[in-house]
Amino acid sequence: MSKRAYNFCAGPAALPEAVLKQAQADLLDWQGRGLSVMEMSHRGDDFTAISSKAEQDLRDLLVIPSDYKVLFLQGGASLQFAQVALNLLPEGGKADYIDTGIWSRKAIEQAQNYGAVNVAASAKKYDYLAIPGQNEWQLSKDAAYVHYTPNETIGGLEYGWIPETGDIPLVADASSNLLSRSLDVSRFGLIYAGAQKNIGPSGLVVVIVQEDLLGRARSSCPKLLDYKVEADNGSMYNTPATFSWYLSGLVFQWLKEQGGLPAIERINRQKQELLYGYIDNSEMYVNPIAKNDRSWMNVPFRLQDERLDKVFLDGAEERGLLYLQGHRSVGGMRASIYNAVSLEAVQALVAYMTEFEKEHG
Known part of the structure; x- marks a missing residue:
């Protein structure tokens, strides 16, 4: 076998070699069951054990409080740009967004389809080479939530701090830095992260949401995009991305072993x-x-x-x-x-x- 290259791809990104070797072994025969981990029913006992362990390991790693739901969904972080608004931004409501680069701007563009968006601060004044301090932010008193992007994958900007938003829920697109270091999840109302950076392969998005924020989806929200529906069904309202979920679980185990x-x-x-x-x-x-x-x-x-x-x-x-x-x-x-x-x-x-x-x- 040739030596593996050093992979600096922004995503889908490098996976731990130990995880790839385990997946290789499980591909044809998962734990002696004579079938691939990709071939089993998502509602069967085998996959239920895989999914439950993955969730618990993620909870352990991030010390996720018990009053938060952890969802393993599809559509990547880009679908969350709309899904967050459909669930948290009421008809006629307003949300605050912070613009620090390409990904935060994409989130802003989507949210504008569902309500008023106040761009409370922008790094444009710094040519996107610095993050505006919170003393520069113009937050709304009546915002449904405040959304920001802790790490801009393309521009290379990252917050070294968590914004203070008082009683207004803080929403974070943490796709490219979740699991890179410790994080106080209790400071957030909702965190979402596409898997293909530090979590696992593409095809999956993890959503960590405070239970109090469930059940707020607007009537026009498709059932499949309602966080409460997914939470009530263990992220299995429809067939989930089973292989991505399984591989992410292996990454969580690897992280704990490190x-x-x-x-x-x-x-x-x-x-x-x-x-x-x-x-x-x-x-x-x-x-x-x-x-x-x-x-x-x-x-x-x-x-x-x-x-x-x-x-x-x-x-x-x-x-x-x-x-x-x-x-x-x-x-x-x-x-x-x-x-x-x-x-x-x-x-x-x-x-x-x-x-x-x-x-x-």
Whole structure:
């Protein structure tokens, strides 16, 4: 078997090798049952055990309070842009949104289809290179909820703090940083996260919602998109994404085996400090994001001479350093260093960047 490459893809992202090996073993024969984990009934005892354990392991990792429901749904985080509004924004109501980049703007565009949206703050005034402090926010007193994006995968902005919204529920699109470090779930009304970053493969979205927020869906909300319907049916109102759910459960087990989120946070801190530290001390590479607002998970950077971009990417590919090209909307480079991307991978990237700078600087 050839050596696995170092995968810096923003999503679907790297999965832990131990998880892939377990899935490989279970693909044809799950625990001696003579069938694949993809072939069993989602309502049978076998899959019920898988789904229950996955939920409990996630609850353990995040220390989720008992008055929150955990849902394993389909449609990815992008469907949540509409689903949140359909469930939490009443007819004629208003919601506050914070604009820090492409993903938060997509959420704003969808919510505007269902009610009034107050963009309470925007990073546009900082060219999306810094997050406006909460002292700059213009929150509404009558908002149904406040929505923000803790980590912008494309722009590389991440909040190092949780907003204060008083009695108004805080909603977070935590797709690209959930499980990267410890989090006080009790500060949120609802958290949603597409799986394909730190949770598992694509095809699944995790929703963590306070029970008090269930049962508020507007009458026009499709039944399948009603959080209460999904909660009452154990996320199985219709057939769920069973393989994605199963694989995510393996990732949760792997995280617990690593020592949980405090241990993962220490490693993630090392990785981002190593990469940003090299970029900041380099004369060839630059990251323009305000230092206090830099993402731990998605590190965009540019070469001082953009004519060298293709040479850099071709050389990286030859060395098994994959998917370093920046998002098409912003260009440059981007290294996504999620949980399953090892410290060794980041060390290999920095070694190549050093070599490249010596050769072309």
